[in-house]
Amino acid sequence: MICPKEDELLAYIDGFLDDEETKLIKQHIGSCPYCQQQIEVMESEKLFLKETLQTPKLPDDFAENVVVQVVPYKQKSKRHWKWGLGTAASVLLAGGILLSVNPMFAELVGGIFTSDNVDEGLQIAIDTDIATPVDIAVTDAGITLHVEHLIADTSRIALSYSVTNSKGKRLNPYIDEESKKNVVTLLNENNEEVELSSRGWGNTNDYGIYEFSLLNVENFSKGIIRMDVKELGGKSGNWQIEIPVDLAAAYKHQKTVEIDKTVEVEDIEVTLNEVNYATSTTDISYSTQLTDEAKRKLKESIEEKEKKFSEEIVNTFFPYNPTIGYRIEDSKGEVLGYYNIYGRDDLGHTVDLNMIGGIGTFEGEVKDMEHITWVDSFVPEKEHSDLYFVLDTVYKTKTSDFSITFKPSELPYTFEYNGYELTIDEVERKTDFSLEKSWLPIKRQVTVELHMSGYAEQKAPELALWAIEDESGKSYFTFNSGSSTLDETDDQNRFKREVQLITYELQDIPEEMTLHLIAETEAIKLENEWRVPLYAE
Numbered sequence: 001m002i003c004p005k006e007d008e009l010l011a012y013i014d015g016f017l018d019d020e021e022t023k024l025i026k027q028h029i030g031s032c033p034y035c036q037q038q039i040e041v042m043e044s045e046k047l048f049l050k051e052t053l054q055t056p057k058l059p060d061d062f063a064e065n066v067v068v069q070v071v072p073y074k075q076k077s078k079r080h081w082k083w084g085l086g087t088a089a090s091v092l093l094a095g096g097i098l099l100s101v102n103p104m105f106a107e108l109v110g111g112i113f114t115s116d117n118v119d120e121g122l123q124i125a126i127d128t129d130i131a132t133p134v135d136i137a138v139t140d141a142g143i144t145l146h147v148e149h150l151i152a153d154t155s156r157i158a159l160s161y162s163v164t165n166s167k168g169k170r171l172n173p174y175i176d177e178e179s180k181k182n183v184v185t186l187l188n189e190n191n192e193e194v195e196l197s198s199r200g201w202g203n204t205n206d207y208g209i210y211e212f213s214l215l216n217v218e219n220f221s222k223g224i225i226r227m228d229v230k231e232l233g234g235k236s237g238n239w240q241i242e243i244p245v246d247l248a249a250a251y252k253h254q255k256t257v258e259i260d261k262t263v264e265v266e267d268i269e270v271t272l273n274e275v276n277y278a279t280s281t282t283d284i285s286y287s288t289q290l291t292d293e294a295k296r297k298l299k300e301s302i303e304e305k306e307k308k309f310s311e312e313i314v315n316t317f318f319p320y321n322p323t324i325g326y327r328i329e330d331s332k333g334e335v336l337g338y339y340n341i342y343g344r345d346d347l348g349h350t351v352d353l354n355m356i357g358g359i360g361t362f363e364g365e366v367k368d369m370e371h372i373t374w375v376d377s378f379v380p381e382k383e384h385s386d387l388y389f390v391l392d393t394v395y396k397t398k399t400s401d402f403s404i405t406f407k408p409s410e411l412p413y414t415f416e417y418n419g420y421e422l423t424i425d426e427v428e429r430k431t432d433f434s435l436e437k438s439w440l441p442i443k444r445q446v447t448v449e450l451h452m453s454g455y456a457e458q459k460a461p462e463l464a465l466w467a468i469e470d471e472s473g474k475s476y477f478t479f480n481s482g483s484s485t486l487d488e489t490d491d492q493n494r495f496k497r498e499v500q501l502i503t504y505e506l507q508d509i510p511e512e513m514t515l516h517l518i519a520e521t522e523a524i525k526l527e528n529e530w531r532v533p534l535y536a537e
Helices: 006-014 019-031 033-050 062-067 103-108 120-125 248-253 292-308 311-315
Strands: 131-140 143-152 156-164 183-188 199-204 207-213 222-232 235-246 255-265 268-277 282-290 323-330 335-340 351-353 355-362 372-378 387-399 403-406 413-417 420-434 443-456 462-469 475-480 484-489 495-503 513-533
Touching: 006 019, 006 033, 131 235, 143 222, 143 235, 156 222, 255 387, 255 513, 268 387, 282 292, 282 323, 282 387, 292 311, 292 387, 311 462, 311 475, 311 513, 335 355, 335 372, 335 387, 403 413, 420 495, 462 495
Parallel strands: none
Antiparallel strands: 131 143, 143 156, 156 207, 183 222, 199 207, 222 235, 255 268, 268 282, 282 372, 323 335, 323 387, 335 351, 355 372, 387 513, 403 513, 413 420, 420 443, 443 495, 462 475, 462 513, 475 495, 484 495
């Protein structure tokens, strides 16, 4: 896999990995802007989930007064949808205040999957035969876990549930899986756990929503979702539910179009493999790789860097393979979705429109730079029309020879490079102690952290990989633990950048340091775009 799985990132955040696993994940995150972004999302979500949701108390007769004003529920027409799962768990919160409404009101109007609080793909799916009313409830310790609806598509599976107390009051539906007392798993027909590319949990209007991505899952047609919960609503108990899953209806609706077209641009080969039209997603499969000559040159430059520094510093978990930016258009040229840095002029980082997420898989070892197969999911069309894939951007990583030498005692230190103006604000040494079933510290961990801030042009390359060298000439593996691009701009319309570099190998702050930029990734906008129909010609 090109990136750690979502559950591995979550385990990293929660401190469940051993020392070696933690080190590898940290190294990868330091060189992968995408995973850095996912970590930020996960940490923000975790902080939110720990807070008590304060919702305004409505009058006792609120639901009754509203219900008398609505007509009986009818199925809704299909609509567009938005989804933000990607490779990270998502909090599916609508803007504004969340209102606690009597459960019977939500059930009357069709459940949470019919509301605008979920993505439009789920709204589309709930009106089809891939959606099933589950209506399974189990009660223990005065708490009821009620699974209400299941949507089983070929690309993802989603279920909604609620948690109530003995008086019928809805409780926070969060099911804490961090302690491993609570486990929610997808099993196949052989009762084996299905290996997933990602899974997500959302909370909106006092409903919980579980999602399982099936983008990289093969030969799954039916099974069960098993919920084994030991802690719920602040109480201990035993809540076990099994929900049957059958994709037969979803496969009947699925349409796959073989594309199999290749283009070579900027020494990169891009092959568009196929497009899968599912009920709740449109999934585009493509692959990317460098040409043989470009691969040879890049490997040679990497080997030179390894000689100067080390293989660990230069080539551990860092993907030098190219990626692409593109957009999805209809026959009139209207943009329906995109993923590239040129999507919006008011943002200084790669952005997307109507993109659900994606996953990439390496062929062979990462260092071999073989092709990567990608599957990206986009919003499905409300009304069927002919779609086009338009390749407009490529992202290429190359080695860099940029270095700066400074004295930590003489900070701040400002430098300019390739569209950047950054200031090294501080270098600090930190010591953390690890405790395991004892109040005595059993392990000491020293880190040296370097903080930079400044501004960069929107199309400035990503400063992807760094190394720190002390005054004796020894270099240390350094990962980027906090690089971010903010929407704030300066008087030159450059976007604010913040960078935090950490090394676990340097034990003390040297009197003089050299910061080496090992690799950078540039975005190249294509003069001649590649437009390919996503339908059978």
